[in-house]
Amino acid sequence: MGKRSVVPFGPQHPVLPEPIHLDLVLEDEKVLAAVPSIGYVHRGLESLVTKKDFQEMAYVAERICGICSFGHGMGYCMTIEDIMNVEVPRRADYLRTIWMEMSRLHSHLLWLGLLADGFGFESLFMQSWRIREGILDMFEESTGGRVIFSVNQIGGVKKDMSKEMLANFQKRFDEMEKEVRKLTRVFLDDYTVKSRLEGIGILTGEDAIRRGAAGPMARAAGIAVDMRKTGYAAYDDIDFEVITSDKYDSYGRCEVRIGEIFQSFDIIRQCIRKIPDTEINVAVKGNPPEGESIVRIEQPRGEAFYMSRTNGTKFLDRMRVRTPTFANLPALTQTLQGCQYADVPLLILTIDPCISCTER
Amino acid sequence: MEKMNDYLFKIEKVELLSVIMEKKNALWRLVQICCAMVNDQYEITYSFANGYEFENFRLIVDKDEEVPSISRVYNAAIFYENEMHELFGLNVSEIKTNLKDRLYRIDAQTPFKKEANE
Numbered sequence: 001m002g003k004r005s006v007v008p009f010g011p012q013h014p015v016l017p018e019p020i021h022l023d024l025v026l027e028d029e030k031v032l033a034a035v036p037s038i039g040y041v042h043r044g045l046e047s048l049v050t051k052k053d054f055q056e057m058a059y060v061a062e063r064i065c066g067i068c069s070f071g072h073g074m075g076y077c078m079t080i081e082d083i084m085n086v087e088v089p090r091r092a093d094y095l096r097t098i099w100m101e102m103s104r105l106h107s108h109l110l111w112l113g114l115l116a117d118g119f120g121f122e123s124l125f126m127q128s129w130r131i132r133e134g135i136l137d138m139f140e141e142s143t144g145g146r147v148i149f150s151v152n153q154i155g156g157v158k159k160d161m162s163k164e165m166l167a168n169f170q171k172r173f174d175e176m177e178k179e180v181r182k183l184t185r186v187f188l189d190d191y192t193v194k195s196r197l198e199g200i201g202i203l204t205g206e207d208a209i210r211r212g213a214a215g216p217m218a219r220a221a222g223i224a225v226d227m228r229k230t231g232y233a234a235y236d237d238i239d240f241e242v243i244t245s246d247k248y249d250s251y252g253r254c255e256v257r258i259g260e261i262f263q264s265f266d267i268i269r270q271c272i273r274k275i276p277d278t279e280i281n282v283a284v285k286g287n288p289p290e291g292e293s294i295v296r297i298e299q300p301r302g303e304a305f306y307m308s309r310t311n312g313t314k315f316l317d318r319m320r321v322r323t324p325t326f327a328n329l330p331a332l333t334q335t336l337q338g339c340q341y342a343d344v345p346l347l348i349l350t351i352d353p354c355i356s357c358t359e360r
Numbered sequence: 361m362e363k364m365n366d367y368l369f370k371i372e373k374v375e376l377l378s379v380i381m382e383k384k385n386a387l388w389r390l391v392q393i394c395c396a397m398v399n400d401q402y403e404i405t406y407s408f409a410n411g412y413e414f415e416n417f418r419l420i421v422d423k424d425e426e427v428p429s430i431s432r433v434y435n436a437a438i439f440y441e442n443e444m445h446e447l448f449g450l451n452v453s454e455i456k457t458n459l460k461d462r463l464y465r466i467d468a469q470t471p472f473k474k475e476a477n478e
Contacts, residue, residue: 035457039464044447047472212390212436225411294367294407294416296391305392305407322392330436359464 002028007341011040015118015345018355022348026341034336034344036329042359046319053314054080054288058152061306064321065357066147067110070103071299072321072357073152078232079308080154082293086284090234092156094275097234099143099151100297101264101271106135107300108257108264109180111352112187115254118349119196124186131179138169156281166272177265184258197251201335201347204248213331214324215302216260217351220245220252227298238270250350257352287314299324301352323357361417368405368416373427376406379417380430383408388415393440395448397474402450406430424451431456439463447472 005026011019019040025033048060061076062069074096081088088096113128136146142161143149151159161169187193203213208221218225219242226242228235243259245252288310295306302324309318328351335347361379362370371379383390391407391414398420404427406417421427429452431437442463444450449470461469 037459037462039462039466042464042466044466044471206387209387209389210435212434225409230412296414303391307394307405309396317398318394318396320392320394320396322394326439327392327436329439 002030004032009034009344013345015114015349016353016355017114018353020348020353020355020358022336022344024336024341024344029341031336031339031341031344034333036333038329038355038358040359041355045360046321049316049319054308054310054316055154055314057316057319058154059150061319061321062148062150062152064323064360065354067107067354068103068299068301068304068357069148070099070152071297071304073149074100074233075295075297075299075304075306075321076308076319077152077154078295078297079293079306080288080310082295083288083291083308083310084154084284086155086282088156089279089282090276091160091278092280093234094271095157095159095161095280096152097238098161098268098271098275099139099149100233101267102135102139104264104300105261106132106139107352108261109135111257111349112183112254115346115349116187118346119193121186121193124183124193127183131176131183134172134176138172141165142169153281155284156279158281160280166275170269170272173265173268177262180261180265184261187254187258194251196346197249197254198247199249199251200343201250201253201339201350202248203331203335207334208331211330211334212327213302214327215298215300216253216256217302217328217331219243220256221248222246225303227296227303230296232295232297234271234274237274238267240267250346253350287312288316301325301354301357302327321360323354323360325351325354325358328353329358364418367414368418371417371419373419373421373425376417376419377428377430377433380406380433383415384433386410388413390434390436393437393444395444395450395472397448397472402427402448404444404450426451426453428453429455446470449473 007024009022011021021037023035062073064072109132113125116124143151203221205222208218224242290312292309305322307320388408388410394405396403404419441452441455442459446461
């Protein structure tokens, strides 16, 4: 038997933009177990329901995370719209879908950059983030913000995109897609990159279910579940297939996210072609009646769960958000078991951790 | 078990572990566990999914009542159960990994716990 030791990993580490800590139980260089702990930046945003009214909570929800802020705002608004029986205008559904897919694009490109940085391929990291800047520019042009957009409201969205803007975006997405295709060839075909990803951090389909994994983490384990297929927003009008991988390893997770980048370009293209000319919001009067609603949406990092419970006043009884990273932490501990110590940073990155979401 | 709507069922405490085992054996995934305080009682909602099928089971217990942990059946429950104990003060017995109120490292004790008159 080799020498056993416990090595603390984090909360500050070069691969971690946000704090998370792992106690790694090692036998020589092999990881036997990993015990994660979080809570360094917990904010308790859910408890703000006692201080902010149901309209203001849309802004609070957006601040759960700086990468998937749009989705959090949308998910929360959908719960209240459900309780109040508000039918969102169809154009708002399409605009929400476009912004949601832009969020997925910039999140996955951000992740590709971080992954490249994790295995020391600095130019690949910089190229990924350079392309991502183009998405943030389009967010700024269409919403006014690059991180927090504040375009969701209960009853629809606050800002529209003109025909000219959509046509202009389409051209830029087409150019971007060509650039991403060149870039992703390196991620998928370069032998040095493959040697860092293939066969590392195995998560089987059964393990993914047992550990409650969500999103690309589960899809890379062969689980064909994508909440967009439930048909919220405009996804019921869009043709797309759930992207999965049968490789179960870090390479599979990379492959799924890259597939989803091209899928997002395609979904946006379909939305621009089909977007109807209607209002973008409906007026919502009064407070929500007593009720409860649960909504699940597909955030870039996976399925996010939102529950709102109302009591007839302007304040909610409870708002609950379960973010994808929270769901993927048990799966992370599974992938770390049996890996080499040197692969730990990379494996943490492959769940695309968002501690800001987890510490909502 | 009482059906509240298409995807929500109210269960009694004695039914909890059998429901959980049934879901586990049928390969349902634990989506989340949510705690809320309503009328001085805890309302705990266990959410499961199988593909696109989705079901929630709601358990209502008194403030001082103990709830059995499901973390030995669903490992993923460890974080949710520790969260409910730390934020709401819910008494969950025999959590597989009890983080002893250090999941979120917050100074306030049970900040989400509400008294009846709040």
